[in-house]
Amino acid sequence: MSARNAEAAAWTDPDSLDLAALSRRDGEKWSVAKDGVLPAWVADMDFPIAPSIRQAVLHRMDTDLGYPAWYDESEGGPLGAAFAHRAHRRHGFAADPAHVRLFTDINQAMQVVLQLGTAPGDGVALHTPVCPPFEDTIGKLGRVARTVPIRMRDGAWRLDVDHLRDTVTGRRGGPPCRALFLVNPHNPTGRVLRRRELLDIAALAVEHDLLVVSDEVHADLVYPGHQHIPFASLSDEVAERTVTLTSGSKTFNLAGIRCAVAHIGVKAVRDAVDDHQGLLFGQVSALAVDALKAAWTSADGWLDRVMTVLRHNRATVAEQLPPGVACVLPEATYLAWLDCRALDLGEEPSDFFAREARVLLMPGSLFGSEGAGFVRLNFATPPRILAELLRRIRGALGH
Numbered sequence: 001m002s003a004r005n006a007e008a009a010a011w012t013d014p015d016s017l018d019l020a021a022l023s024r025r026d027g028e029k030w031s032v033a034k035d036g037v038l039p040a041w042v043a044d045m046d047f048p049i050a051p052s053i054r055q056a057v058l059h060r061m062d063t064d065l066g067y068p069a070w071y072d073e074s075e076g077g078p079l080g081a082a083f084a085h086r087a088h089r090r091h092g093f094a095a096d097p098a099h100v101r102l103f104t105d106i107n108q109a110m111q112v113v114l115q116l117g118t119a120p121g122d123g124v125a126l127h128t129p130v131c132p133p134f135e136d137t138i139g140k141l142g143r144v145a146r147t148v149p150i151r152m153r154d155g156a157w158r159l160d161v162d163h164l165r166d167t168v169t170g171r172r173g174g175p176p177c178r179a180l181f182l183v184n185p186h187n188p189t190g191r192v193l194r195r196r197e198l199l200d201i202a203a204l205a206v207e208h209d210l211l212v213v214s215d216e217v218h219a220d221l222v223y224p225g226h227q228h229i230p231f232a233s234l235s236d237e238v239a240e241r242t243v244t245l246t247s248g249s250k251t252f253n254l255a256g257i258r259c260a261v262a263h264i265g266v267k268a269v270r271d272a273v274d275d276h277q278g279l280l281f282g283q284v285s286a287l288a289v290d291a292l293k294a295a296w297t298s299a300d301g302w303l304d305r306v307m308t309v310l311r312h313n314r315a316t317v318a319e320q321l322p323p324g325v326a327c328v329l330p331e332a333t334y335l336a337w338l339d340c341r342a343l344d345l346g347e348e349p350s351d352f353f354a355r356e357a358r359v360l361l362m363p364g365s366l367f368g369s370e371g372a373g374f375v376r377l378n379f380a381t382p383p384r385i386l387a388e389l390l391r392r393i394r395g396a397l398g399h
């Protein structure tokens with residue numbers, strides 16, 4: 001079967017994406033998985049790209065790869081309209097296309113926004129566990145990361161708003177916070193924050209005049225029974241203090257194209273970004289813009305099929321985890337946050353699974369001290385490969 005036919009077949013039967021083909025991939029996820037080791041660590045999916053995205057990139061190459069003609073920021077650049085339509089259509093968020101600015105990735109957007117919207121020495125609250133670069137990045141910017149743990153209560157992961165309030169006001173020590181970095185849906189727990197929780201956080205943000213940076217990159221990977229609510233959609237007052245970040249990296253598996261979007265509701269930050277854009281932090285590529293535009297305008301059918309496979313895989317994880325490994329199934333994302341603390345697997349359970357199961361998982365400790373004893377399993381892979389991954393994990397534990 002040709003590579004293209006194999007990709008097409010992968011959508012009627014995701015298991016037709018075979019291990020040999022995946023092993024030849026040279027990206028971060030698969031290139032470190034040698035000699036039959038199975039990678040389930042970094043958050044890339046193994047599924048083939050949406051056909052409409054592929055077409056859009058090919059079309060760009062066949063037409064004009066000269067300097068793009070989208071320097072007018074007042075309209076939100078080339079992705080303003082696509083972002084706003086999608087935010088409204090899928091999440092009921094009346095985003096303003098003219099508030100959209102482009103960056104190469106979410107971490108860069110977050111850095112620029114904090115650099116321009118806060119001062120050195122300011123506290124920035126964020127919840128942990130948190131995706132590896134963010135806490136570090138805040139420190140490197142000369143701001144003070146003030147962490148608030150997400151804890152298990154009544155069988156669910158919850159953000160403690162009282163703890164957040166004490167952190168923001170400086171009552172827990174350290175400087176008061178000028179900004180809050182929120183990840184919703186949350187990586188690694190997969191929690192989708194409820195409206196009540198978001199309203200409590202928003203009230204706090206208004207009371208303490210916080211700039212809120214809301215990373216919503218997993219917003220389209222939500223399972224039935226849950227609903228993503230964009231933070232900026234809560235009210236106009238909240239929108240005016242919120243920067244919403246997203247990209248195509250997770251939902252459309254486009255991390256390699258290097259393009260993220262910031263919807264900047266805070267006028268002072270938007271103006272400051274416009275003063276710097278093109279000088280300090282460069283510009284995204286025309287290929288990336290076309291890929292993301294195609295993703296947001298004409299890949300919903302592809303995404304529906306991905307979600308069908310992910311729902312199936314999520315159920316498989318629930319059924320086939322070995323005794324002793326605890327997991328609250330994610331409400332969104334294709335990441336399962338596995339609690340291995342009841343097992344005696346040494347300091348770093350991911351080392352145990354790499355050695356004994358030949359499966360690469362993300363070490364929980366990378367997500368902060370709350371992650372000690374956890375591993376993160378990426379289940380966005382063909383069902384047959386997931387079954388093998390779980391078989392190896394069970395086998396390593398003697399089941």
Ligand SMILES: Cc1ncc(COP(=O)(O)O)c(C=O)c1O
Nearest residue numbers: 043105106107187217247249255
């Ligand atoms: C919460 C969160 N934000 C940002 C990213 C990275 O996104 P990007 O590659 O678009 O910067 C990830 C990747 O896993 C993530 O989980």
